[in-house]
Amino acid sequence: MNTVNVKKLLRITWLFAILTMVTLPFVVVLTESISPENFVHVMLLGFYGMVVGIFGILSVGFLNGIRSKLSPEQKKPFLILLVVSGLLLLIASILPLDKYLTFVYYDTILAGLGGVFVLSSIYSITCYLNLFDNIFLGLFTGIVLGLVLNRFGIEEAGFIVGFCFFLSFYGFFFLGIMHSKKSKENRSFRRLISAFCYVNCFIFLLLFFKFSSEQPAFTRSLDAIGVILFLLASIALFISLPFSNFVEWLKSQRKTFYKVILLPLLFFLVIFSLTFLLPDSTYRKIFFIEFSTTEKVHFGMDDYESDID
Secondary structure (H helix, E strand, C coil): CHHHHHHHHHHHHHHHHHHHHHHHHHHHHHHHCCCCCHHHHHHHHHHHHHHHHHHHHHHHHHHHHHHHHCCCCHHHHHHHHHHHHHHHHHHHHHHHHEEEECCCHEEEEEEEHHHHHHHHHHHHHHHHHHHHHHHHHHHHHHHHHHHHHHHHCCHHHHHHHHHHHHHHHHHHHHHHHHHHHHCCHHHHHHHHHHEEEEEEHHHHHHHHHHHHHHCHHCHHHHHHHHHHHHHHHHHHHHHEEEEEECCCCCCHHHHHHHHHHHHHHHHHHHHHHHHHHHHHHHHHHHHHHHCCCCCCCCCCCCCCCCCCC
């Protein structure tokens, strides 16, 4: 792929990325404006959401196709966008904007900034997918931090955990594809890493759905699927590792093995062990914010200040 084609595809990537970022906030506006009982309104919202999703998929697809050809200077704007959107999202979350804006506008701003931050994170990981074993260490730290913050009833903790779970799913999926391609690396190492990357991405996807659901503490079916897959993966690892010439692996390959296979498996072991070993009440208080808060809020009826004397 020559330089001209790379620049052209990069411009197309940015075009679809900008279209996604601009149109995404209006999903919130439409969601608040339509009548759920009106079939036409629901269909229009679904169609609009599908268009936004197509824009996002195309932007990621084009970027993934040229990521190995991009120069450091061409990758830098994605990192700048990530930092700027993250700072703006943090500021918007801290400032009491809801006192000066209507509910719809406030939610639209947060959804827009949050969408840009998530998209820029995906773009940045795509650009540096060859470094994902190190990036995952940061995501793993974010997951642990989110669970700790969640224990203290901090609302943003749920977003942090779900966000890191989703990026882990995304990264492991494409890392599996990358290692499944032919390369100069040890074939047994490549196959082992690729297979377990796919296993990891599926379990992280299950955990994302579990912690993003309205009642995550009651998603026992997802826990059961995850446990079965984890146990099968662990058995397969013990069987296949002796035949993979592990002692002949390079030091860099062993580090990759520790980061993308052993660390996730140990994390899954802890998560699933606590799921089935701890009493339900203790488990819910540790992992889910609706059970860790001291003051219960029913039916979303929060207290508010009235200006009426």
